[in-house]
Amino acid sequence: MPENRDPVVHLDRQFWIVTAVLGVLALISIFWWVWAPITSIMPEAVDKAQQIDALFRFLAASGTALFIFICGYILYFSLAFRRHAGTPENAVGIQIHDNNKLEFWWTLAPTVFVVIMAIFSLRIWYGIEVAPSNTLVVEAIGHQWYYTFRYPNVNGEVKEMHLPLGQAVTLHVTSSDVIHSFWIPAMRLKADMVPGLINTFEFTPTRQGRYEIICTEFCGLNHGLMHSGTTVNPAYVYIDPPARYASWYARTEREQIHASNAIEAASTSELKLNGGEPRDGAKLFAAKCSACHAAGPFDQKIVGPGLRGVLDDPAHPNLVDGDKATPENVAKILQNGFKGSMGQMPNQAANGLSNKDIVNLVAYLKTLK
Amino acid sequence: MTAVAAHAGGGLADHIHPEPQGFIRKYVFSIDHKIIGIQYMITAFLFMILGGMLAELIRVQLMKASGGLMTPETYNEVYSVHGSTMVWLVIIPLLTGGFGNLIFPVQIGARDVAFPWLNMLSFWLFPPAGLMLYASFLMGAPTAGWTEYPPMSLNAYGAHDGTSMWAAAIFLIGVSSTMTGINFLVTILKMRAPGMTFTRMPLFVWGQFVTAPLLMIATTALGAALAALFVQRQFGVAFFDPTRGGSPLLWQHMFWFYSHPAVYIMILPAFGMISEILPTFSRKPIFGYKMIAFSSCAIAILGFMVWAHHMFTSGLAPALQLPFMVLTMLIAIPTGVKIFSWVTTLWGGVIHMTTAMLFAIGFLATFTLGGITGVFLAAVPFDLHAHGTYFIVAHLHYVLVGGSLMGILAGLFYWYPKMSGRLMNEKLGKWAFWLFFIGFNGTFLPMHWLGMWGQPRRVAVYDPQFQAWNQVASWFSFVMTAALILVLFNALWSMRNGKRSGPNPWNARTLEWQIPSPMPYYNFKHVPSVFAAPYDFAEPLPYRGLEEELT
Amino acid sequence: MAVASVTHGAYAGVMSEEPDQLYVETRELRIQGFLLFMVSDLVLFSSFIFAYLYLRNSGQGWPAGGPKLDIALAAVNSIVLFGSGATMHFALENWKHRNFTKFANWIVMTIILGAGFLSGQVLEYIHIGARWSSGIFGASFYTLTGMHGLHVFAGIIYLTVLLLQAAQGKYTFTKYTGLTLGTLYWHFVDVIWVVLFSIFYLL
Numbered sequence A: 001m002p003e004n005r006d007p008v009v010h011l012d013r014q015f016w017i018v019t020a021v022l023g024v025l026a027l028i029s030i031f032w033w034v035w036a037p038i039t040s041i042m043p044e045a046v047d048k049a050q051q052i053d054a055l056f057r058f059l060a061a062s063g064t065a066l067f068i069f070i071c072g073y074i075l076y077f078s079l080a081f082r083r084h085a086g087t088p089e090n091a092v093g094i095q096i097h098d099n100n101k102l103e104f105w106w107t108l109a110p111t112v113f114v115v116i117m118a119i120f121s122l123r124i125w126y127g128i129e130v131a132p133s134n135t136l137v138v139e140a141i142g143h144q145w146y147y148t149f150r151y152p153n154v155n156g157e158v159k160e161m162h163l164p165l166g167q168a169v170t171l172h173v174t175s176s177d178v179i180h181s182f183w184i185p186a187m188r189l190k191a192d193m194v195p196g197l198i199n200t201f202e203f204t205p206t207r208q209g210r211y212e213i214i215c216t217e218f219c220g221l222n223h224g225l226m227h228s229g230t231t232v233n234p235a236y237v238y239i240d241p242p243a244r245y246a247s248w249y250a251r252t253e254r255e256q257i258h259a260s261n262a263i264e265a266a267s268t269s270e271l272k273l274n275g276g277e278p279r280d281g282a283k284l285f286a287a288k289c290s291a292c293h294a295a296g297p298f299d300q301k302i303v304g305p306g307l308r309g310v311l312d313d314p315a316h317p318n319l320v321d322g323d324k325a326t327p328e329n330v331a332k333i334l335q336n337g338f339k340g341s342m343g344q345m346p347n348q349a350a351n352g353l354s355n356k357d358i359v360n361l362v363a364y365l366k367t368l369k
Numbered sequence B: 001m002t003a004v005a006a007h008a009g010g011g012l013a014d015h016i017h018p019e020p021q022g023f024i025r026k027y028v029f030s031i032d033h034k035i036i037g038i039q040y041m042i043t044a045f046l047f048m049i050l051g052g053m054l055a056e057l058i059r060v061q062l063m064k065a066s067g068g069l070m071t072p073e074t075y076n077e078v079y080s081v082h083g084s085t086m087v088w089l090v091i092i093p094l095l096t097g098g099f100g101n102l103i104f105p106v107q108i109g110a111r112d113v114a115f116p117w118l119n120m121l122s123f124w125l126f127p128p129a130g131l132m133l134y135a136s137f138l139m140g141a142p143t144a145g146w147t148e149y150p151p152m153s154l155n156a157y158g159a160h161d162g163t164s165m166w167a168a169a170i171f172l173i174g175v176s177s178t179m180t181g182i183n184f185l186v187t188i189l190k191m192r193a194p195g196m197t198f199t200r201m202p203l204f205v206w207g208q209f210v211t212a213p214l215l216m217i218a219t220t221a222l223g224a225a226l227a228a229l230f231v232q233r234q235f236g237v238a239f240f241d242p243t244r245g246g247s248p249l250l251w252q253h254m255f256w257f258y259s260h261p262a263v264y265i266m267i268l269p270a271f272g273m274i275s276e277i278l279p280t281f282s283r284k285p286i287f288g289y290k291m292i293a294f295s296s297c298a299i300a301i302l303g304f305m306v307w308a309h310h311m312f313t314s315g316l317a318p319a320l321q322l323p324f325m326v327l328t329m330l331i332a333i334p335t336g337v338k339i340f341s342w343v344t345t346l347w348g349g350v351i352h353m354t355t356a357m358l359f360a361i362g363f364l365a366t367f368t369l370g371g372i373t374g375v376f377l378a379a380v381p382f383d384l385h386a387h388g389t390y391f392i393v394a395h396l397h398y399v400l401v402g403g404s405l406m407g408i409l410a411g412l413f414y415w416y417p418k419m420s421g422r423l424m425n426e427k428l429g430k431w432a433f434w435l436f437f438i439g440f441n442g443t444f445l446p447m448h449w450l451g452m453w454g455q456p457r458r459v460a461v462y463d464p465q466f467q468a469w470n471q472v473a474s475w476f477s478f479v480m481t482a483a484l485i486l487v488l489f490n491a492l493w494s495m496r497n498g499k500r501s502g503p504n505p506w507n508a509r510t511l512e513w514q515i516p517s518p519m520p521y522y523n524f525k526h527v528p529s530v531f532a533a534p535y536d537f538a539e540p541l542p543y544r545g546l547e548e549e550l551t
Numbered sequence C: 001m002a003v004a005s006v007t008h009g010a011y012a013g014v015m016s017e018e019p020d021q022l023y024v025e026t027r028e029l030r031i032q033g034f035l036l037f038m039v040s041d042l043v044l045f046s047s048f049i050f051a052y053l054y055l056r057n058s059g060q061g062w063p064a065g066g067p068k069l070d071i072a073l074a075a076v077n078s079i080v081l082f083g084s085g086a087t088m089h090f091a092l093e094n095w096k097h098r099n100f101t102k103f104a105n106w107i108v109m110t111i112i113l114g115a116g117f118l119s120g121q122v123l124e125y126i127h128i129g130a131r132w133s134s135g136i137f138g139a140s141f142y143t144l145t146g147m148h149g150l151h152v153f154a155g156i157i158y159l160t161v162l163l164l165q166a167a168q169g170k171y172t173f174t175k176y177t178g179l180t181l182g183t184l185y186w187h188f189v190d191v192i193w194v195v196l197f198s199i200f201y202l203l
């Protein structure tokens, strides 16, 4: 069996010149990415956008540099080692098989690079995930093919999203039908809106203005229209100075109360809610409510919302009528009924409930966690 | 090696099947791996014309921001079937059933695969499945993309009846893939010629060897997902319907558990092809043989552990995002080792710039770009911005068209003589390469920034500010189409008019080149024995027992 | 199943006439192919088991207090199935000891036990009274046990065919790969049942 001893290899001057040229090109590209005017094309509207852009610059710079080297060598080798017209037909190249040192280094180098990249990404990721305290909680709900929003104490759903500048926001997103997605390019953030699931992100708006919201998850016929460029339901988030936000909020709160045309109160009597019997409530629920409500999470909608955690769901601190989720307010809905964006919740008389029933139902709903 | 000892008496296929006579047994229901390979290729190239036409329909529609060619409804059908066709009816069949069948059994010195009948069955599931997929247009083709996420793929939300047909068609393809995987794995494990140890196997065989388990395991998981979707749609079995307790995310897990390994099904054999073509035309041993073979295994194993990187925005628990992100990035290391080894293989060679070599070199450049954007996507914060946009479309075409398809075209020019006994026309081929390379980059490069600026994928109409770049993409895509028409023409024309190639036109050293072109029914008159690795161009051939093959 | 019958069937016809050398090789291929088939079958079950565990833990719509499964019936049924595993083992042992009659008796016994298990499953289905389309319980329970039932059913046919083939002399006392594979398959189906029983009845 013939020995295949590898010949000694020398890299000539030409190789090092090419390497130097590629190094310069790579440096230029790195500088370009570090100072690239990203924000003049896409503004950074929230604090986290800056962090993500930093990661983007890092990735793009190193990726481009790497690509320049690889392509440069490919090009150089293919030209320099081309077979020339005079080369004999049976000429062979340098018969080397491997070079353990070289292979060691070029395994180690990307490994180190991957580690750096992973650490960098992790830090940014961590910065995105940490929740600021004392936030404004807003819910965004995807529908085929528009978005609605819920605000604390605002009755029902509104069609525009306004956020106060400089105030930390917690955004819960979900869907009422298929999977949508909530992407604000200016925030560099996105989360899918999945029916039956609540996704959350946190940020603080840092730049005033009107920004586009885009749906990036295929959601049916008009998926392509679920962004700002449409005339029917243009999707924007408005980042306002706190004063302007406050007046928008006050106005909305007022209008939505009128809009809700709640059914006339069937009973105004105050209930005493203690002493309810959850077991009786459960039976009542099965008999009278389960046609419209699942004992699942809010988004598991039948006619009305799922009721697991009505009284204990951090993602839904408020009831559909905008009131705080307290036993008293639930009882009020059961007494008066409510008509909102999902439909009509019958009142006490229509559901055939006695006051005792309501007490028992509330006791039961408390157990649904 | 025990396997080698067991073969000392000659090949298995010696006794089993006499060469069939008659057109049907010979060319239609053939059990010969080479005929089956060619059948796969013809069928897959036909589907590629269909899938490519759909792609051009997409590009024509997107010439104008307001669309205009099709309704959104039709558009959704078009890209869904385009994606499904290209993945399941073109790239996977070409790389495994097609080139795999045709070449690797010869490269290990076998006379056929382990289960020729099963092989025939695998093939014959494929055309009906493809027809079923296209038949779904009659009842309303699927619209929710090749990924068919529920609830969008459930009729209640606007999916068409054809979605069930889609599920059934892909299921059939899956059964076919699973059988191919089992077949190839047994063949490579048990049927290598004497002396063909694992470290002497040509790298294309390594490519098939690591792909086969992916075919077998991942595809079965896909079968489960498709079956569940099918019964959900047809019998109301609540796997994925959120209004009845099912979970849409369950589908995503099941689908990507297959489809991420599937992207390696679509690239590992192409890696193998490149590893054959580069040394042959550089007249140099492949650099770092062992590392290339080993890194394929690493990729295949890691490939099973990263599927959720497609779901970073879908509500995966944060504690899960991190391991998936890190594992995904790790794949860059073995892949990088390959890229570096290939580039080094060029160094110091005597490079014959044939068309096959051009495509292989083009592959190196474009696949690297696609791979690097893949690593970007693995970084969760980056993916939060890029997911669901044209950046993804750019990434996937760079790896699939610039990677898999380029590899296939390189392989076509390289191995064409082994099918037909003739060479493809080199001049036409070089024209086709340059048109393809320019057209390809012009089409898909702009999609990177389109996505970053805000164009979502799967839209029939879009924001007018993106129109200019979309037009650029569309015009260049016509160039790419022209190039592919040239390739197709070249292949058809050369069948009759190509230069006769003789057994070994490229002076290559693997076993398939040591027997006549086209390859005879039993491949080898005597099964050869092997005593060294195949790529030492300065040495005599490392085979014994081939003296009579060319007589 | 298709894979199994083809990998098996492709060579079954020529087996007994082949020279010993070839027999050894073909046998190796077939065993390997069959094992790989079972690996992919295992993946199929695992996928649905994963789906079941995922759905159950996603916490929506799993019947409160658990579905009404009859654990006693299932336990008896399990014993029947394991018994059939034992009888199949005896069948093969007797073949190895060149006793055709005993082999045939044991294999018939296995088939009867398998059929018994299936009847038990039918009883359980009737008892539960839920439907395939009733929520995620129906989806995962009926899909998994149904798939398993189909495997048992296919196994019964498989064993019957093996018995007939053996009676016709397709296998000799030295060349009986087909019987080994059949036994392997039957044990595989047993093992799957252990898993299903634990995750549905004990979890």
Ligand code: HEA
Binding pocket: B048, B049, B051, B052, B053, B055, B056, B058, B059, B079, B080, B082, B083, B084, B086, B087, B091, B144, B145, B146, B147, B393, B396, B397, B400, B401, B405, B443, B457, B458, B459, B460, B477, B480, B481, B484, B485, B488
């Ligand atoms: C597997 C490989 C593969 C291949 C090869 C291609 C090839 C091409 N693809 Fe595709 N593509 C996918 C896989 C692939 N694609 C996938 C998986 C998706 C995602 C789908 C989804 O969202 O679900 C996608 C989506 C996709 C989109 C995004 C659609 C959207 O999100 O709205 C676009 C848009 O431009 C596109 C374009 C193209 C083009 C122009 C080609 C060209 O390269 C095609 C060129 C080929 C030909 C033209 C065929 C050869 C032609 C002949 C032999 C002659 C006859 C033809 C004519 C006369 C026209 N593809």
Ligand code: HEA
Binding pocket: A066, A070, A110, A111, A113, A114, B147, B263, B264, B266, B267, B309, B310, B328, B329, B331, B332, B333, B335, B336, B337, B339, B367, B368, B369, B370, B371, B372, B373, B374, B375, B377, B378, B379, B383, B386, B387, B388, B392, B395, B396, B399, B400, B403, B404
């Ligand atoms: C052949 C097919 C193929 C291949 C090989 C790959 C390879 C890779 N892919 Fe890709 N991918 C797809 C096909 C493929 N992909 C498709 C079709 C989709 C979209 C599906 C859909 O939604 O429709 C997708 C989507 C996709 C996503 C999801 C994006 C999203 O939807 O949000 C991600 C995220 O991590 C990803 C990552 C990667 C990575 C890390 C690799 C790695 O394997 C790449 C490794 C290669 C390199 C890195 C280059 C060479 C290496 C070096 C030169 C060494 C040094 C480099 C570094 C250290 C960075 N891909």
Ligand code: CUA
Binding pocket: A142, A143, A145, A179, A180, A181, A215, A216, A217, A218, A219, A220, A222, A223, A224, A226
């Ligand atoms: Cu909503 Cu896409």
Ligand SMILES: [Cu+2]
Binding pocket: B259, B260, B263, B306, B307, B309, B310
């Ligand atoms: Cu992936």
